[in-house]
Amino acid sequence: MSIAKVLRVTRFQKSGSRQWMQRAQATICAALLLVLTGCSSAVTKLETWEGSPAAAVNSSTLEAPGVIHVSEVNGRSMKNYLMDDMALDYALLPGENQVVFTYKTIWAKSGVVDNGESKVHIIESAPQVVSFEAAPNETYHFEFDKPDSRRQAEEMMPGFSAAVVGVNGQALAQSSAWSPSDSVVAARTPVSDGASGLADDGEAATGNGESALNRLKAIWNTASDEEKKTFLRWAFE
Known part of the structure; x- marks a missing residue:
């Protein structure tokens, strides 16, 4: 060859x-x-309730863009994902809903960055809370002012607020600053009018249809470490 x-x-x-x-x-x-x-x-669509409530078939949807990070709905903690800028939809049961969230934007740093230093500026609002009445099978979204620069974003944060808007463009509610005590009243899962006086686990239910134990669990998740220590000292005295 x-x-x-x-x-x-x-x-x-x-x-x-x-x-x-x-x-x-x-x-x-x-x-x-x-x-x-x-x-x-x-x-991309997360249920905000536990179990299988009958009202779930008529759930509404709350659309959250990547800059809005929902931490809890009606006292129930929501999942965190690796990608902070992921847009998510939240399925809500019809009725009163309370949503806790923060607004966070990321801006690239200009110039040379030292070794080990973050290459971005993270601008984040204080926790916000908004409560609104969700109608069956409706879709809602957040509306808020969008900054054009990092400096503008920093200036907006002290007074940041977002509105929940319906499909007709009408704002249903405006968010305000949130603290853990704000979730005490809304730490619940909405239930249908036909709910019985007993919770699913057979425990006595409160007036809104949930057990006292579930209510305490929801409040416990929102308490700070110091508040938990104080409560335990009181409980075992």
């Missing part, structure tokens, strides 16, 4: 190998895209 023929065979084999690698890479990328798309659709 001549040297020229050997070189042609070698080039053909290398070309075939490159094509195979390109096809394999394309297949892997497509598979990863499908997986990521499936994961994204699986977590």
Whole structure:
């Protein structure tokens, strides 16, 4: 076999190998895209209740953009995800709902950044709370002023507020500063008018249809470490 023929065979084999690698890479990328798309659709709408209440079939939707981070709904803590800028939809039961959230934006730093120093500025509001009446099968979203620069964002934070708006463009409620004690009244899951005097676990229910134990659990999750210590000292005295 001549040297020229050997070189042609070698080039053909290398070309075939490159094509195979390109096809394999394309297949892997497509598979990863499908997986990521499936994961994204699986977590973009979160239920805000426990169990299987009958009213869930008529739940409404609260759309939260990536800059709005909902921490709890009706006293129930919401999940945190690795991607802070993920837009999420929250399924709400019809009736009064209380939503606690923060507004957070990220701005790139200009100039040289020292080794180990963050490359971004994070501008975050104080926790906000908004309460509104959700109608069955309706969709709501947040509206707020959007800063054009980091400096403007910093200036907005002390008085930041967001409105919950319906599909007709009308604001239902405006948020205000939140503290853990604000969740005591709303630490509940809305229930239908036909709720009985007993909770699902057989314990005595409060006037709004939930057990005292579940209410205490919800309040406990919002308490600070010092408040928990004070309560435990009181409980065991």
